Amino acid sequence: MSICGIQGQLLEVTVVGCNKLKDTEWISRQDPYVCLEYASTKYRTRTCTDGGKNPTFQEKFVFTLIEGLREFSVVIWNSNTLTFDDFIGSGKIQLQKVLLQGYDDSSWPLQDKRGRYSGEVRLIMHYANANLSITFSLSSECRHLSPTALSPAPLSLSLSPDLSLSSKRYLSTTSPRPIHLPSTRSISSGSLSSTTLLRTHFLDTGWLKKKCLAFD
Secondary structure (H helix, E strand, C coil), X not given: CCCCCCCCCEEEEEEEEEECCCCCCCCCCCCEEEEEEECCEEEECCCCCCCCCCCEEEEEXXXXXXXXXXXXXXXXEECCCCCCCEEEEEEEEECHHHXXXXXXXXXXXXXXXXXXXXXXXEEEEECCCHHHHHHHHHHHHHHCCCHHHHCCCCCCCCCCCCCCCXXXXXXXXXXXXXXXXXXXXXXXXCCCCCEEEEEEEECCCCCEEEEEEEEC
């Protein structure tokens, strides 16, 4: 399901901590910190001094969402005082789940410069307008449907060929058995006025025949 209407909405991201980080220190414990980047917005957590492989941060940040941009980057560094900071690992955070459900508590894998596993970072994300975005998406999709797609299928009232009384099969199949009319006996004039008697006969073949007998 596509999600629309996130432009300008707010996404809360809490950096809980990291687990099993690659250790860049030989002697002392490393001092990790986390950097987040979404479009031109960048955040940095405090440095977890002596955090080692499993630092804890519990810091919250807020991003302003951009339509069509459904991921942000995370990078973990080791802080050094006398030299450049050491790169520990990085990863891509997907927003599909939090935008659909409004909440996502997941641990995301990290990779070093060689593409090898270097630990994971746990993030808790909140998106307050999840239901609104889904509703907006559905209404947008409905607007793109043609009127014929929204209208119910027309109800056909025509009979099937097997049921149609005007079908040729009732007119061109085997001929009906001949009808033997009873002999008419003459009746003296004046005994009956011109009278017509309508007799209806149903044959075995299902044919309907009418015959008229006129008596003078």
